[in-house]
Every structure is written in structure tokens, then in C-alpha cells.
Amino acid sequence: MKKLVSVSLYAALLAISAWAPAAAQSTLDLAKKEGKVVWYSSISLRVAQNICNLFNSKKLGVECVLHRDGSDKLFSRWRQEAKAGLHIADIIHTSEIGHFVNLQKEEALLKYRPSEADKIDPNFMDKGGFWAVVRASVYVPIYNTMRVKENEVPQSWVDFLDPKWKDGKLVHAHPAYSGFVSIGLAALVKQFGWEFFDKLAAQKPRIVQSAIDTTNFVVRGEALMSVGGTGYESFGAIKKGEPVKFIYPKEGIPFISSPQAILAKAPHPNAAKVFTDFTLTKEVQQIFANEGLYVGHPEVSYPKGLTPLKDLKLMVVPAEEAVKMNKPVEDNFRRKFGV
Amino acid sequence: MARIQPQRSAWHFDPTTPVWIASAALLLVLILGPMYFLFQESFLLPKEQGGGWGLGNYIEAFTDPLYRAPIVWTLIISVSTSALSLVIGSIMAWAVARTDAPFPGLIRIGVLASFVTPPFLGATAWVFLAGPRQGWLNLLYRLITGAGEDSYLFNIFSMTGVVFAMVLYIYPLVFIVVNAGLNNISSEIEDAANIAGAGTLRTMATITLPLVMPALFAGLILAFLEAMILFGTPAFLAIPARQHVMTTQIRAFMQSQEYLVGLAAAYSLPMLLAAVWLLWVRRKALGRRGYATIGGKGGQRRPQRLGLYRWVLFGFCLVPLTCSIVLPYFALIAASLMKTQGYGLVRSNLTLENYRFVLQNDAVWPAIWNTLILATTTATAGALIASLIAYISQRRLVRGSQYLNFLATVPLAIPGIVLAVGLFAAYTHKPVILYGTLWIMLLAYLTKYLPVAYQTSNAALMSIHPELEESSRILGANRLTVFKDITIPLFKAALVASWILIFLPSLRELSSSVLLWTSDTKVITVVILHFYEEGRLEYVSVLGVLLMVLTMVIVALSYRIVGRDFMKA
Numbered sequence: 001m002k003k004l005v006s007v008s009l010y011a012a013l014l015a016i017s018a019w020a021p022a023a024a025q026s027t028l029d030l031a032k033k034e035g036k037v038v039w040y041s042s043i044s045l046r047v048a049q050n051i052c053n054l055f056n057s058k059k060l061g062v063e064c065v066l067h068r069d070g071s072d073k074l075f076s077r078w079r080q081e082a083k084a085g086l087h088i089a090d091i092i093h094t095s096e097i098g099h100f101v102n103l104q105k106e107e108a109l110l111k112y113r114p115s116e117a118d119k120i121d122p123n124f125m126d127k128g129g130f131w132a133v134v135r136a137s138v139y140v141p142i143y144n145t146m147r148v149k150e151n152e153v154p155q156s157w158v159d160f161l162d163p164k165w166k167d168g169k170l171v172h173a174h175p176a177y178s179g180f181v182s183i184g185l186a187a188l189v190k191q192f193g194w195e196f197f198d199k200l201a202a203q204k205p206r207i208v209q210s211a212i213d214t215t216n217f218v219v220r221g222e223a224l225m226s227v228g229g230t231g232y233e234s235f236g237a238i239k240k241g242e243p244v245k246f247i248y249p250k251e252g253i254p255f256i257s258s259p260q261a262i263l264a265k266a267p268h269p270n271a272a273k274v275f276t277d278f279t280l281t282k283e284v285q286q287i288f289a290n291e292g293l294y295v296g297h298p299e300v301s302y303p304k305g306l307t308p309l310k311d312l313k314l315m316v317v318p319a320e321e322a323v324k325m326n327k328p329v330e331d332n333f334r335r336k337f338g339v
Numbered sequence: 340m341a342r343i344q345p346q347r348s349a350w351h352f353d354p355t356t357p358v359w360i361a362s363a364a365l366l367l368v369l370i371l372g373p374m375y376f377l378f379q380e381s382f383l384l385p386k387e388q389g390g391g392w393g394l395g396n397y398i399e400a401f402t403d404p405l406y407r408a409p410i411v412w413t414l415i416i417s418v419s420t421s422a423l424s425l426v427i428g429s430i431m432a433w434a435v436a437r438t439d440a441p442f443p444g445l446i447r448i449g450v451l452a453s454f455v456t457p458p459f460l461g462a463t464a465w466v467f468l469a470g471p472r473q474g475w476l477n478l479l480y481r482l483i484t485g486a487g488e489d490s491y492l493f494n495i496f497s498m499t500g501v502v503f504a505m506v507l508y509i510y511p512l513v514f515i516v517v518n519a520g521l522n523n524i525s526s527e528i529e530d531a532a533n534i535a536g537a538g539t540l541r542t543m544a545t546i547t548l549p550l551v552m553p554a555l556f557a558g559l560i561l562a563f564l565e566a567m568i569l570f571g572t573p574a575f576l577a578i579p580a581r582q583h584v585m586t587t588q589i590r591a592f593m594q595s596q597e598y599l600v601g602l603a604a605a606y607s608l609p610m611l612l613a614a615v616w617l618l619w620v621r622r623k624a625l626g627r628r629g630y631a632t633i634g635g636k637g638g639q640r641r642p643q644r645l646g647l648y649r650w651v652l653f654g655f656c657l658v659p660l661t662c663s664i665v666l667p668y669f670a671l672i673a674a675s676l677m678k679t680q681g682y683g684l685v686r687s688n689l690t691l692e693n694y695r696f697v698l699q700n701d702a703v704w705p706a707i708w709n710t711l712i713l714a715t716t717t718a719t720a721g722a723l724i725a726s727l728i729a730y731i732s733q734r735r736l737v738r739g740s741q742y743l744n745f746l747a748t749v750p751l752a753i754p755g756i757v758l759a760v761g762l763f764a765a766y767t768h769k770p771v772i773l774y775g776t777l778w779i780m781l782l783a784y785l786t787k788y789l790p791v792a793y794q795t796s797n798a799a800l801m802s803i804h805p806e807l808e809e810s811s812r813i814l815g816a817n818r819l820t821v822f823k824d825i826t827i828p829l830f831k832a833a834l835v836a837s838w839i840l841i842f843l844p845s846l847r848e849l850s851s852s853v854l855l856w857t858s859d860t861k862v863i864t865v866v867i868l869h870f871y872e873e874g875r876l877e878y879v880s881v882l883g884v885l886l887m888v889l890t891m892v893i894v895a896l897s898y899r900i901v902g903r904d905f906m907k908a
Contacts, residue, residue, distance in 0.1 A: 044873050045702070067858055070872050072594040077854070079598050080760070084767040086774065098596045146681070168471065174578065176591040206496070206579050212874045219681045221473040222466070233874055243681040326596055334405060338581040 030270035032061035037271035039064060040078060041093040042071040042258070043135065047291055054287075055278055062271045071095045071179055082108075082265075090272040093134065093260035096179030098323045100259045104130050110262040112273055116280040116297070123316075124257070124296025131261035134279045135293040138231040138312065139184030139254040141247040142215065147224050157188065157249045160227055161199045170205035171214045171223035174339070176330050178210040180256050184228045185333070186325035187254035187315040194332070200227065201336035218244055228254075235292025235306060252313030258293075358819060362727040363743060369786055370746050373761030377753070380760065381604035385597055396605035409583040410609055413567055416498065416584060417613075420505045420566035425559050427506065428513025429551075431656050436521040437547065439642040440652045446660070448894070451839075453663035454511035455890040457847035457864055459571025460883045462504050463876070464667035466575065467674060469493035469500070475670065496579040504572050507663035509565050512840075513558035516795050519836040520554025521547075523802040526641040539643055553801045556621045557794040561751070563617060567610055568754040570850055585610065586754050593756065600760055607757050614752030618745055625801075668887065675880035697881040702866050707889065710846055710863045713777060717784040718842035724785075725792035725837050726830065730822060733800040734808075747793040750786050755850025759783065763855060775857045783851045788844055792837035799833030846890060 031037075041048045045068045052064040069077060071094035078089055092099075103109050109130045117125060117132070124133040141160070143153055154160050160170065175182035189197055206223050208214055214226035215234050219242045231253075237244055260279065262272040278284060285297035294302075294309045302308055317325070384395040400406055434440040435447060468476050471491040480492040494500060524547065532542040548555075570586040577584055583591070589606055592599040645652065673684055675693055682688045697703055725747075732743045750758065762783045766773040773779040803826065811821045827834065849864040856865050863886060870878040 045869060046873075049701075065858070068869075073853065076593060076598055080763050080854070081767075081774075084764065084774070086767065086772070088775075096596075102596060144681070177594060179596075207581060209574055209578055210872075212872060215874055216680070216876060219679075220467075220470075221681065222470045223472065237874065240679055242679045323596070330595075339578055339583055 027270050027273055028060065031268070031274045034062070034268035034271045036063040036065050037268050037275045038067065038088055038090045039093070039275065040067050040069075040074050040089040040091065041260075042069065042074050042095055043093065043288075044068075044291070047287065051279070051284055051287060054284070055275065058278075060274065062274060064275065071099070072177075075099050078263075087263075087265045087267050089263055090266040090268050091260060091262055091275060093258065094179075095137075095256065095258040097183065097257055097259060097319045098179060098326055100126075100131050100261055101319050101323045103261065103263075104128065108264050110264045110266065110269060110272075112262050112276060114273075114280050115277040119297060119299075120280060121296035121298065126259070126319075131259040132276065132280060133257040133296060134260045134285075135288040135295055136255060136257040137180075137293055138314070139180065139187070139228045139256055140231045140234065141226050141228050141249070142218050142234045142237075142244045143225040143247055144218050144221050144223075145243045145245055147221055153245075153247055154225070155250055157192065157196070157251055159249075160225075161196075161203060163203075165203060165225065167204050168206045169224045170203055170227050171208060171217040171225070172200075172205040172227045172337070173208055173211045173214050173229070175326075175333050179326075180211050180230055181228065182326050182329050183256050183317060183322045184254045185329050186322055187317045188228075189325070189329065190317060190321075191251060191315055197332060198336055201333075201338075205337075207337060207339055215244075230256075232292040238305065239292070239303075246307075248307070248312070250313070252315045255314040255316050356818075359727070359731045362724065363731055365724065366728050366743060366746060366789075369782070369789070370750055372765040373758060373786060374749065374753075375761075376764035377604045377607075377757060377761035380601050380764070381608075383601045385599060385601060396601040397608070400602055400606040400608075406588060406606065409585045409588045412498070412577075412582055413585040414613075416502055416505065416573075417563050417566040419502045420509055421559055421563035423502070423506045424510040424513050424562040424566075425555065427659050428510040428558060428562070429517045429555060430652075431510075431659070432514045432517035432521055433543075433547075434652045434656055436518050437524075437643055438645050438649065438652065440645065440649045440656070442653065446653075446656050448891075449660040449664055450511045450514045451843065451894055452887060452891065453508060453660070454515070455843045455846055455887065456508055456663070456667070456883075457571070457849060457867070457886075458505070458508040458569060459575060459849065460671070460847075460867070460879070460886075461508050461663065461667050462572045462575040463871075463879065464670040464674075464883075465495050465500070465504050467670040468666055469495035471496065476666075495576055498577065498580055498582065501573055501576045501580065501584075503662075504576055505566050505569060507659065508572075509562050509569075510659060510663075512561050512565060512791070515836055515840055516558040516561060516798065517551065517554045519795055519833050520551050520557075520798050520802065522832050523799055524550050529643070530641075539645070542643075550802070553625055553798040556625060557798040560614075560617050560621065560748070561791055561794055564610075564614060564748075564751040567613060568752070570754060570756060586756070589754060590756060593760075603757055604760070607753055610752045610754070611749065614748055615745065618748055668884065671880040671883045673880075675877055675884055677877060680876055693877045693881050697878055697885070702861060702869075703863075703882070705859075706861045706863045706866045709777065709860055711893075713780055713784060713862065714842050714845035717781055717788065717845050718838045720781075721785055721789050721792050721841040722834055722837040725789055725841075726796045726827075726834055728789075729793055729796035729800050730826065733797060734805065744797070748790045751790040755787065755848070756854065758787065759851040759854035762786065762851065774855070775860070777860050780852060780855055780860060780862070783855055784841075784845050784848060787848065787851060788841040791840045791844070795836050795840055796830075796833050799830060799836075803829050843890070846886065 039052065048066055048068045052066045055064040074092065074094055078092060081088055100109070111129045113129055114132055120132070124136065126132065173181040175185055205227060206217065208217060211230040212233055214229040215237055217223040218226050219237055225247070234244065234246065260276065262269060262276060266272050280297065282297055282299050285295040285300050288295050289300045289302050292303065292306050381396055382392050384391055384393050388395045431446060431450065435443040468474050471477060471494040474491070474493060474495065476493055477491040480486065481490065495504065529542050529546055532546045537545065568586060570590060573584040573587050574590070578587060585606065589603045592603040592606065674680070676689050676691070677684070678688050678690045678692070728743055728747055762779065763774065766779045766782055773782065807829070808821045808825050811825050816824070847864060849868065852862050852865055853868065856862065863882065867879055867882045870882065
């Protein structure tokens with residue numbers, strides 16, 4: 001009798017232990033069968049490659065294949081492929097929330113709740129469950145320390161309208177070429193209204209294509225200040241030793257998220273799930289943080305010189321609103337700024 | 340001069356005709372394929388207008404007042420750029436090919452170096468040099484005159500700046516074409532004029548100039564079309580000058596959240612019309628006159644003696660070269676040696692680290708390799724095809740050959756970014772999917788650069804009198820033999836020019852590559868652009884310098900292999 005009980009107990013334990021991890025392993029097993037995950041990412045190439053290589057070094061039986069390009073080009077690339085009936089990308093990651101809102105409307109995204117979702121700050125997860133914000137940055141102005149005295153630095157967004165900054169001393173990127181800028185401007189319009197926009201146009205700032213150009217201009221002194229650029233790109237310049245510093249206007253700075261989602265027609269959906277989980281682990285989130293980006297994982301430590309998110313006053317534009325404001329911002333920019 | 344027209348016998352079937360037909364067919368497929376898909380795209384309406392088919396894109400493109408100014412500005416810029424390029428390029432070509440101006444080899448190398456510089460790289464360098472606030476030339480000006488920080492001498496962010504920066508990298512196109520044309524004119528005719536009493540200028544105006552007309556027109560058309568579809572330079576310089584041109588507007592369409600490809604395609608229509616109009620004008624102007632000077636009676640090329648004026652001419656030639664290579668590459672080399680961009684050219688800011696980084700970067704060497712393979716293959720295939728097509732068209736070997744002329748020029752009128760959309764659609768159909776391979780890029784480059792080689796070959800062929808070929812045929816040779824043994828040797832300079840005209844621009848092609856590359860098929864310009872987008876101007880500068888060094892090495896090697904003709908073309 002004792003033997004029967006122990007044997008059946010043993011058998012029961014065996015059955016349970018076989019079943020429990022089997023449920024969790026199925027995604028990874030399926031992923032192994034798929035063999036690779038194709039990651040379309042707009043984070044800088046060096047960082048993207050780091051992450052991909054790190055994933056491959058884990059030897060999970062899934063290979064990370066990277067295609068890195070600028071946000072807009074990545075998106076048009078995916079569109080082209082989809083139009084031709086080619087489904088190559090598994091995961092898409094850009095800095096434009098608009099892409100994701102539109103993709104979701106077209107039912108092109110796969111709903112997935114990553115394993116780390118409970119840890120992540122809910123502001124970094126899509127309420128609908130279609131995307132996760134694996135990294136985020138801010139639309140923050142910078143000034144050239146060799147050319148602008150510290151007591152002249154604007155304390156408020158309104159200070160940028162001071163006539164002494166007229167005629168090419170400021171540099172501004174074009175919303176049609178940069179989703180980042182488009183959302184940043186939308187946030188400013190939401191806060192200050194369209195008159196702010198008009199007065200800014202009257203300052204006749206130097207117009208450049210995209211946010212990185214504003215950083216370059218200020219770094220070289222071709223402009224004295226930018227009216228907003230990509231936080232992490234500027235951080236990179238500061239880390240490099242360029243003569244620039246952040247300006248933190250007292251009303252706050254727009255918060256720009258970089259979402260990542262699995263595509264509905266992904267050829268390797270399970271591998272994509274495994275990779276998505278990977279990008280939200282502390283290890284990878286820390287890699288983002290080291291670049292000067294903000295992440296949703298609470299255990300990450302930020303580099304020296306980067307003001308933590310909680311110490312910043314943020315202007316947040318909800319996704320749907322950002323998408324709706326895109327065209328008005330672009331059209332008005334055209335009319336008021338002249339190009 | 341009487342109209343030269345070879346007789347086409349109705350009774351005799353030339354067994355080599357299939358070759359010509361095949362070549363024409365190849366051209367049709369190569370060019371019509373992408374055009375068709377683009378055309379189709381322009382009629383597809385975006386969701387906001389209800390989807391489906393219609394003229395909506397065309398209506399929006401040409402009735403919205405916001406989109407009219409770029410069309411006007413593009414026209415102004417293209418006319419100015421092509422006119423200036425024509426003048427500069429032709430004078431320099433004449434100096435090198437027909438006069439005893441000193442150091443012709445140096446001038447040729449300089450022109451080639453300008454030709455191989457990606458225009459956006461040149462524009463970047465000119466921002467370093469002539470940005471109104473921090474441009475080095477302006478800093479120098481302030482140093483010399485003691486002027487204040489807000490004053491400047493040069494402002495590259497102006498429409499003048501745009502035209503300036505464009506001319507610098509487009510005049511080489513004119514140079515190469517006109518040079519090839521001038522090389523085909525024998526001196527006897529000029530000698531005859533001199534003997535009859537005409538001075539140098541008179542000879543040039545009444546004899547040389549008319550004879551070189553086909554080449555001049557070819558150069559003008561190429562320069563105009565190139566200026567019209569250029570994106571990089573206006574993006575860098577015109578946007579800060581607060582003015583869109585058509586290509587930057589098109590790019591804005593394609594970058595919009597709705598991905599307005601149809602609108603972009605429709606908006607390209609005026610460019611196509613401009614190309615058609617130019618070709619028509621050329622036909623009217625060159626018309627029925629003959630330009631053949633290479634007849635069966637021998638010929639010789641002797642330089643015209645200019646006396647002391649040769650030095651004036653040389654000085655004139657140095658100006659564009661200084662502006663397109665010396666100054667920009669000085670700026671690029673300087674930028675490539677700087678640790679930070681903000682502290683400028685000071686001792687403590689110099690480093691070789693950027694070179695070390697780039698040379699060890701994983702993406703760089705495969706990209707260089709891809710670039711070289713693509714450029715060589717495209718150039719070889721393209722030069723051959725272009726000559727065949729030009730031959731067919733000039734000698735009217737197939738019915739409807741004159742339409743080949745138009746077809747072979749059409750891709751020149753389509754901006755690279757729009758063309759890439761057509762190419763993508765054309766060559767990404769199951770079961771044959773070329774996307775992701777170097778083949779699609781080869782086809783893209785061929786489609787883009789065939790027209791340029793074709794124009795050169797066409798112009799050159801106009802100067803070869805058919806009587807040489809006809810004598811050969813009378814003796815029994817079929818057309819292919821004639822082509823091989825008679826035409827090609829006479830045509831060699833143009834053939835080599837065609838090869839160069841495809842090879843060198845292929846090295847710097849960006850606008851189509853940027854939509855078609857995949858991680859295995861990156862080319863060097865894509866790598867440069869990616870560094871630029873990450874704000875690493877120092878790496879951009881390193882690669883710019885490396886690209887130039889690489890090109891010069893290749894040119895030197897080709898000089899060894901092909902011989903004097905390479906440089907003469």
C-alpha cells in the first residue's frame with residue numbers, strides 16, 4: 001500500500017512537473033522551430049547591433065536579424081514590402097507613435113503582453129496591449145555654451161520669443177521630416193496655443209530637416225540654440241564633450257515615446273514574442289538607459305548628467321491626439337514658417 | 340550638308356537583326372517596367388479620398404497653391420544650374436581637348452574628382468565652409484575685416500547657394516560629354532578655316548561650335564535633368580533658405596504618415612514633361628544637319644595655340660576645381676580629424692581616432708565591396724547596352740527607333756526616390772523576387788544611368804559618318820561585324836566615356852539605394868547617410884575622404900589598363 005501511494009505520488013509529481021514548464025516552454029520551443037526573428041528598428045545602429053548580438057549570445061536557438069533605418073524610412077520600407085505581399089519583418093520599432101496608431105487601425109499588429117509587463121511603468125505600455133514603449137526620450141532645447149552666457153539661457157519656452165534670438169540664432173527642425181518634432185510641436189501648441197507657434201515663426205529660426213540637424217547646428221555654433229531636439233541625441237553630444245547643455249524650460253518638456261510592436265503577419269511570431277520579452281528585461285533596458293534614453297523598467301540606473309524622468313516636468317500628448325494634430329502642425333508650419 | 344540616311348533594303352534580311360531587336364526589347368523592359376508601376380501608383384487614391392482609382396492625386400498636386408512654388412523654383416534652379424554648368428563644363432572641355440592649355444591631365448583628374456563626390460557630401464562640406472554664422476570662410480572674412488559676429492560674406496543657405504552647390508557637381512557631366520564630342524572632331528576643318536584667314540575665336544565660333552552642338556545639347560539636357568531631380572543639395576541648403584523644391588516636396592509626401600506615394604508619383608509629371616520638351620527642342624535645333632566629321636578621309640587632332648592666354652584659361656579652369664574639390668575636401672579632412680565638432684580646428688581637438696573607428700567598422704568594408712561590384716557591373720553592361728541602343732536609334736535599324744531616344748532618356752527625369760518605388764514594385768513579384776539581392780540594385784542603377792551613357796553615345800555617333808560602315812557592308816560584312824570592326828574602334832572614346840559616366844555616378848548613388856538596400860546589400864553611400872543621421876559628422880567626413888581616395892585609385896588603375904584613351908575621354 002505504501003509503495004502504491006509513493007509510486008502514484010511520484011507519478012503525479014512527474015506529471016505536474018512535466019506539464020507546468022511545458023506550458024511556458026511552448027513559446028520558446030515554437031520560437032526555436034522558427035529559428036530567427038527579424039527586427040526592424042530605428043534606434044542607432046551601434047545600440048541596435050549591441051542588443052542583437054547580446055540576444056544571439058544567449059544561445060536561445062533563435063537568431064536576431066537586424067534591419068536598422070530611420071523611423072520614416074523603416075515605415076515606408078515595411079509599407080512597400082507589405083504592398084508587394086512580402087512579409088519579412090517580425091517586429092517594428094520606431095520613434096513615431098503615429099505609425100503604431102495607424103498600424104493598429106489597419107489591424108496590422110499582434111496583441112501581446114510581454115512577460116515583464118507587470119514590472120514596467122504602465123505609461124510605457126499601450127492600454128490596448130498592442131505595443132510596448134521600449135525606450136522614450138524628450139523634446140528638449142540645447143544651447144551652445146561657447147556662445148550663450150548662462151544668464152541669458154531661457155528659463156521658459158516663452159523666453160525663446162525674445163527678439164534678441166531673431167534671425168537665424170535659433171534653429172528648428174521640420175515636422176514633415178521628423179515625427180519627433182511633429183509631436184514636440186503638438187505638445188507646445190497644446191500648452192501655449194497657436195499664437196506661440198506664430199510668434200516662434202516670426203523669430204525666423206533657421207529651418208533644418210530633422211532633429212539631429214538641430215543638434216549639429218548648435219554643436220558647431222551655426223545656431224546658438226535649438227528650439228527642441230532629440231534628448232538622447234543631444235545627450236550623446238554632451239557625453240562626447242561637445243560644448244552644449246540642455247535647457248529645461250519651467251513649463252516642462254514634451255515626452256516622446258518609441259513604441260515597439262509585433263506585426264500581425266510576422267513570419268516568426270513566437271520568436272518575436274521571445275525577443276520582445278528580451279527587450280524589456282533589465283539588461284536591455286539598461287543598455288537604452290546608458291544612451292540617455294528613458295525606459296519603463298524601474299530597476300534601471302541612469303547615467304550621470306541625465307536628469308531622471310521623475311525630476312522632469314513632462315508634457316504628454318496622448319497617442320490619438322498626436323496623430324490628429326500631425327496634419328494641422330505640418331500645414332501650419334508650412335504656412336507660417338514658410339517651408 | 341545633305342541628310343545622311345543609310346538605305347534599308349526591303350529585300351535583304353540581315354541575320355543580325357534579332358540582336359538589335361533584342362536590345363531594343365531589353366531597353367523597353369528595363370525602362371517601361373518601373374515606369375508602368377509608377378504610373379499605376381499615381382492613379383491610386385489614398386484612403387482619405389476614398390481609395391480606388393482616379394485623378395485625385397493629379398488634381399491635388401497641381402491645384403494646391405502650396406505645391407506650385409516648388410515647381411517654379413525647381414524650374415529656376417534647373418535653368419540656372421544647367422546654363423552655368425554648360426558654360427563652365429564646355430569651356431573646360433575645350434581647354435583640355437582642343438587647346439594647349441597647361442596641365443590638362445590635372446584638370447581632367449580634378450573634374451573626375453568632382454564627378455565622383457556625392458552632391459550631399461559637397462553640400463555638407465559647403466555648410467562647414469559658408470554657413471553664415473560659423474562657416475570657415477566667413478570666420479576668415481571676420482578675421483581679415485574685423486567685422487562683428489553677425490556679419491558674413493557667404494551665405495550658403497540661399498537659392499544662390501543651392502545653384503552654386505549644384506553647379507559644382509553637375510558641370511563635370513557636361514565636361515565629360517562635351518570632351519568626348521570634341522575628341523571626335525578632326526583638326527583639318529579648323530585648319531582649313533585658319534588657312535582661309537579666320538582667327539582662333541572666329542574658327543571656334545563658326546566651325547568648332549556648330550560641330551560640337553550635339554554634345555553641347557546632350558550636356559545641357561543631362562545637366563538640366565540632373566539639377567531637376569537632385570534631392571540632397573536642396574534638402575541641405577534650400578530648406579534652411581525656406582524654400583521647397585519639387586524633390587524635397589516629394590520626399591515630404593513620402594515621409595508623411597499616410598505614405599503618399601501616389602501623390603509623389605503624380606507630382607513628378609512635370610519633370611517628365613520637361614524631359615520630353617527638351618528632347619523635342621533638341622531635335623528641332625539639331626534637325627537634319629549632319630555633324631559627321633569622322634569620314635573616310637583620315638583626321639588628326641591638334642591643339643590650338645593660345646599663346647599667353649593659355650594661362651588665363653588655366654586660371655579660369657582652376658576656379659570651379661577649387662570650389663568643388665580643394666575647399667570642400669579641406670573642410671571634410673579637417674572635420675574628419677576633429678574629436679568634437681564644436682571646438683573647431685585647434686591642436687587639442689585633433690585625432691586619428693575617427694579613421695580608426697571607420698576602418699574597423701563592420702558595415703564599412705562589405706559596403707565598399709558591394710559598391711564596387713555594382714558600379715563595375717552596371718558600367719560594363721550599361722555602356723554596351725547604351726552603345727547598341729544609340730546605334731540602333733542613330734542608324735534607324737529597327738522601326739520606331741526614334742522613340743528609343745525618348746525612352747532611353749525618360750529615367751533621367753524621374754527623381755531617384757520616386758524611381759525606387761517603381762523599381763521596387765517592378766522587381767518584387769513572385770516567383771522572381773529580386774528584392775534583397777544585389778540584382779535589384781543593379782537594375783536600379785542601370786535604369787538610372789543608362790540614359791546618361793546613351794546621350795553620350797548618341798552624340799558621338801552623330802559625328803561618325805555612315806560611309807565608313809557602308810563601305811564595309813558593300814564588301815559583304817553583316818551589321819554586327821561592321822559594328823565590331825568599324826564602329827567600335829571609332830567609337831572607343833565614347834564607349835569609355837559611357838563607362839565612366841555610369842561607373843562614377845554609381846559610386847555615389849543614394850536616392851534609390853536608400854529604398855532598396857537590405858543588410859546584405861548596403862552600399863557606401865547608405866553607410867554615410869546612416870552616420871549622418873546619427874549626427875556623426877566626423878565619420879561622414881572620413882568616409883567622404885575614403886570614397887575619394889578609393890575612386891582616385893580606381894581611376895589610376897583604369898588609366899594603366901585602358902591606356903591614354905581613358906583619360907582622353
